[in-house]
């Protein structure tokens with residue numbers, strides 16, 4: 001097949017298919033990437049700091065550090081907060097595996113806190129109960145990672161109060177949540193946390209293809225993370241153990257990684273930032289319409305905490321299975337068979353074989369498991385027109401057989 005035919009073939013395959021999420025790329029975004037391609041710098045140029053400043057300014061935080069993924073940013077965040085063998089990291093079971101894996105990368109032990117049945121975020125009362133027991137056992141966590149599931153912020157004020165009492169650090173996994181607010185302030189300002197992480201994977205709110213960012217107010221923490229994202233190498237004389245040997249000189253003073261973002265990616269990200277508010281308000285309009293049109297169906301629509309303005313990354317519904325004649329799996333399959341690219345967020349992390357091999361078992365986090373047995377993420381992205389949304393709703397209505 002020649003490349004042209006192959007392309008048509010692929011678009012035919014995609015024709016009529018409605019994914020659960022997808023990027024929105026404008027002519028301006030394309031031009032921004034092309035401009036970098038004909039510039040002097042493909043990486044380590046001016047686009048990366050420009051993007052970082054744009055996100056940091058938007059969030060009202062001191063420092064933004066762009067990396068090649070949110071996973072990388074979570075990893076260096078954990079190292080910088082001193083996570084090591086013998087320490088504990090706690091997160092939500094209702095998340096992507098990366099929120100937990102970052103703890104294992106540091107040889108720490110990972111545990112989970114069950115979710116709130118209304119927000120599907122880490123439950124603050126479950127967290128408090130678990131902390132009381134952990135204190136008695138001398139196993140308090142060094143780091144807790146609340147995940148702003150579907151873009152809805154966790155109850156950060158209460159989590160901060162617990163952190164001050166029990167002495168743990170907080171990393172917000174805000175991979176779903178750029179553009180959202182908590183108590184009227186932007187998510188990412190780190191008012192209640194040490195570090196906030198965003199992801200720019202194409203299904204997320206804005207994209208850099210692959211990419212992520214860490215937001216920090218503390219300069220020492222920021223410079224540690226800056227070092228770790230680029231091999232642990234510094235060119236700053238103030239950080240060196242002795243005077244530079246010459247103009248060529250740099251020193252490796254820590255064991256770091258190559259977690260850098262390229263200028264191509266950062267230029268795309270900076271251009272996407274111009275439409276962030278528009279993206280989030282479009283997502284909210286789609287959500288409001290789903291809320292209305294699903295009201296008479298045997299499903300639970302996502303509840304929004306009054307303290308939050310969600311980034312609205314996902315629109316997860318829960319099936320009221322006792323009112324249905326068919327199973328969760330059958331509804332999911334019926335939607336997929338009609339080209340509705342629904343998905344399921346998330347398979348509880350402790351149910352993954354790798355985590356089961358670490359000792360977790362079914363029944364450990366019943367709220368997350370019960371949610372998993374009923375949830376379906378409906379298509380949610382700025383380009384989802386009312387016509388496409390009606391198509392989703394028609395197929396869903398049919399699939400539910402009510």
Ligand SMILES: *Cc1c(COP(=O)(O)O)cnc(C)c1O
Nearest residue numbers: 069070071096098175199201211
């Ligand atoms: C997408 C996602 C990540 C990982 O992001 P990458 O940029 O793909 O590494 C981590 N946590 C959550 C909650 C996510 O949704």
